[in-house]
Amino acid sequence: MGFDVDQLGDAARAWGTVRGHLRESAGARLFDQWLKPMELIDDGADDTIRLALPSAFMTNWVRNHYADRLAAEFRAILPDVRSVSIETRAATAPAAAPAPTVLSVATSAAPVAVKPVEPSARPPLDPRFTFDRFVVDASNKVAFNAAKALAAPGAPRFSPLFLHSGTGQGKTHLMHAVGAAYLEAVPDARVILMSAERFMFEFVSAMRAKDTHAFKMRLRSADLLMIDDLQFIAGKDATQEEFFHTINEVMAANQRLVVCADRCPQSLDGVEARITSRLSVGLVADIKAPDLPLRQAILQRKLVDMPGASVPGEVLDLLAGRITQSIRDLEGALGRIVAYAQLTGDSVDLDFAVATLGDVLRGAERRVTIDEIQKAVSAHFELKPVDLVSARRAVVVARPRQIAMYLAKRLTTRSLPEIGRKFGGRDHSTVIHAVRRIEALRDTDREIDGAVRILLRELEG
Secondary structure, three states: OOOOHHHHHHHHEEEEEEEHHHHHHHHHHHHHHHHHEEEOOOOOOOOEEEEEEOOHHHHHHHHHHHHHHEEEEEEEEHOOOEEEEEOOOOHOOOOOOOOOOOOOOOOOOOOEOOOOOOOOOOOOOOOOOOHHHOOOOOOHHHHHHHHHHHHHHOOOOOOEEEEEEEEEEEOOHHHHHHHHHHHHHHHOOOEEEEHHHHHHHHHHHHOOOOOHHHHHHHHHHOEEEEEEOOOHHHOOOHHHHHHHHHHHHHHHHOOOOEEEEEEOHHHHHOOOOOHHHHHOEEEEEEEOOHHHHHHHHHHHHHEEEOOOOOOOOOHHHHHHHOOOOOOHHHHHHHHHHHHHHHHHHHOOOHHHHHHHHHHHHHHOOOOOOOHEEEEEHHHHOOOHHHHHOOOOOOOHHHHHHHHHHHHHEEEHHHHHHHHHOOOOOHHHHHHHHHHHHHHHHHHHHHHHHHHHHHHHHHHOO
């Protein structure tokens, strides 16, 4: 049966303290969404604390995330407590009897009926990931501008936005930036950010709890829904069925949808064609691997967030030159160097960087051979590899040959004479001329610069 504050005694006083601790440690948003609806119920047992929530879905979430914490909090105050039971409110009374009257200790001294409140959609956004901290260049400009456009208030110009790239190249940064910018413009917006794995876990949990309605309503009522790493639902038929209906509802309501994956929709093996087709009707934008200037700019931007850190340019060049594929790894390497220097009191120089990041640099180093360069260049320009080592001087052959020499100088540790010998026994001065010529052309000829960028990404990958 229900009871009032005087009857609750020690348990009620402990519950008030525990709630205060939870509110302080979890933060206002998480507490209000998941923990505030919990209420204390008495069944006469001194060694068991019973807590009730208004839905099976919420009950399951609190059990998974806070069962141990709740037990520890109560035992710290009431040593005789042996267990904490987290239940769904409807299950706390026999089916033929009315639901028990329960008390929310933190809000009232009289019995109250608490209306089930589904958690509002407030994502745990990383404050570092904003638009003004995203370094833009040609490799990510379309994705950046599309993300900013979708985050603008008013009717969305397009939806969904599908972002794809390799690991650690900025998809997650842009997704968090969209959420932060949209919430800044529309503070009361319902915004949800979750990984595809989290989507799958919550959906399966809701099915097991026979409470899929709350899960569906929470996602489909979002003003902005963001799903990361979509590739992980490949082969999960039930999850894909629910995901398809979810994105259909969101798009039909003209709400915002952002989805990220490691490849374009059409290349998502194991994901149903109807899903990839729906995701392709909006804007699909890729983020290419960062080239050297972008990697250098990212490191300079990262240093701004490290007040007092002193890292010489030659160390930044080392990182940018060796760690070529993942921005996340690049920033992590810089953070590691700065942290080690602060812990040891040493100054940062090349020797310190190599000693600190030896394993990282060895793992990131991609050994490119001149043979690989010649094959890539000849394929790009539709030549035969033998043309690059021939005596032919026609521009259609000479210019690709110069590009190949430039790449050999940049991507290998071979000396100039060695490079010359690999190109038909040419003199080292010919290699120097080729390198300088391509460096100059990259500043004035967009086609040459574009070809070099493409070849660099291919060879460094």
